[in-house]
């Protein structure tokens with residue numbers, strides 16, 4: 001395996017670093033972070049900079065590379081994990097669903113605007129009683145003329161407050177076996193019968209978290225994504241892909257917290273010495289650095305496997321598991337190192353433990369990753 005990244009990946013990462021460091025986007029981002037809410041120029045600026053990882057080619061969407069995405073999302077999350085998550089929900093959930101399962105006509109119609117960030121997307125799967133157990137959803141899509149009517153409620157949707165379209169899973173075949181009951185749709189959120197209820201939350205600011213309610217919302221028949229009855233498998237495959245990117249967000253969260261804490265630990269003096277001059281603390285830092293390096297390497301491997309084709313279920317789950325564990329440990333250690341100041345919401349370290357916590361939930365909890373990892377562990381040694 002070659003750990004040198006292609007020039008184009010590094011150039012994209014440097015472009016993003018430039019945007020985040022100085023200039024109008026960096027200034028606007030500071031405002032959005034202070035207000036705890038994003039605006040549409042956030043999505044268009046990233047689209048104009050070509051940072052979503054999807055482009056149009058011969059009238060269809062094409063994906064750049066997963067390796068490029070993990071570099072970008074780590075970089076983004078070091079500075080603002082919540083903003084990275086809004087971009088992730090648009091690209092790695094919304095565009096990913098359209099790219100994988102949208103018909104050529106749908107891709108031609110919405111792909112250019114979505115890849116440019118002029119149409120904002122989200123993905124709505126989780127319901128109040130159906131999170132980890134995604135097959136338990138109750139939202140329905142009933143046939144209505146040439147199309148469907150969607151009814152139900154999706155409990156936690158990132159970008160739900162401002163998205164134009166949602167990739168939605170809904171039951172179309174209630175009597176079929178559990179894995180064949182649902183289908184996937186591209187739902188226009190300006191259609192009659194859609195209600196948005198933004199939720200207050202502290203982690204992953206300034207991304208929104210919104211409850212979406214659907215009351216007999218009309219969806220044209222050609223807005224079904226993929227095959228009827230295959231919605232569960234399809235949404236799980238989107239999660240497998242985006243799990244690699246969210247693992248990169250966790251690595252970036254850890255890296256941002258670690259850099260902040262190391263800087264502080266070399267300057268803040270206690271008992272006449274910088275905190276990190278105490279070997280107990282230095283060894284803790286060494287342990288965290290090693291964990292973070294291992295997690296990042298696993299994220300790269302999962303991205304590398306993705307780019308070779310196929311579905312790296314075990315590598316993606318392992319990457320996310322290790323990255324989230326590293327992020328939780330590093331963020332808690334970093335907050336500790338700042339002492340009392342860390343509990344003040346305006347302190348720069350305050351967000352990191354919250355962001356690490358949120359990373360444990362999106363695209364499957366740590367228990368769900370362990371289910372996948374355990375299956376892999378058994379299969380490798382005992383056979384399928």
Ligand SMILES: Cc1cc2nc3c(=O)[nH]c(=O)nc-3n(C[C@H](O)[C@H](O)[C@H](O)COP(=O)(O)OP(=O)(O)OC[C@H]3O[C@@H](n4cnc5c(N)ncnc54)[C@H](O)[C@@H]3O)c2cc1C
Nearest residue numbers: 123124125126131132156157158358361362363364365367
């Ligand atoms: C900030 C944020 C953003 C989100 N954005 C989106 C979004 O854009 N779109 C979307 O559809 N969803 C989104 N979600 C929802 C997220 O995907 C779910 O919260 C997650 O899948 C867990 O589901 P749940 O909350 O219902 O918890 P549950 O599934 O009820 O799990 C509760 C607990 O039980 C454990 N558990 C569950 N099953 C098992 C098992 N088989 N074995 C052992 N333990 C188990 C879990 O690990 C967890 O600890 C978001 C959540 C958050 C917090």
